[in-house]
Amino acid sequence: MSQFWEQYVRSAFSQVRGNLWLLSGKATGSALWKRVTFLVATPAIGLCMINAYKGMGETKELQVxxxxxxxxxxxxxxxxxxxxxxxxxxxxxxxxxxxxxxxxA
Incomplete structure (x- = not known):
């Protein structure tokens, strides 16, 4: 059981601790761009996909x-x-x- 703990559980906790550090505190360098990617770019891409999907139905009727x-x-x-x-x-x-x-034809 101790090998399982050392190999899997402790490494997972250290990764979570590192990710929590990225969400709080002053962001510099790569941490800043990681935040921008996940907190700004990803929702923006999702909104653009929704907008494109909703607009698809309208353009089919207008095309002559x-x-x-x-x-x-x-x-x-x-x-x-x-x-x-x-x-x-x-x-x-x-x-x-x-x-x-x-x-x-």
């Missing part, structure tokens, strides 16, 4: 496909793409990206 107009200076293909049929880009979206002849 623009009518296709065949301009000569747009969608020029000097070389074919090295994958597929050569007309579609690697991240082609048939609902949003027209081919040089127009939108797909």
């Amino acid at each position: 496909r623009q009518p296709f107009v065949k301009y000569e200076h747009l969608r020029r293909r000097n070389k074919r793409f090295p994958w597929g049929d050569g007309e579609r880009s690697l991240f082609h979206n048939p609902n949003a990206n027209p081919l040089p002849e127009g939108y797909e």
Whole structure:
């Protein structure tokens, strides 16, 4: 039992004591940036994720496909793409990206 205490429990208590020290007292150097990361940046990222998730539903209703107009200076293909049929880009979206002849059906 004493080996278990020495190996696991005492090391866990020393880590907790070190973490409590970081939460109180004057923060300098790496302790300051550790506090900023966990107390400011992490909640800010969470709020941004919530905002993006709530905004996803609103933008789907607002997106309307623009009518296709065949301009000569747009969608020029000097070389074919090295994958597929050569007309579609690697991240082609048939609902949003027209081919040089127009939108797909």
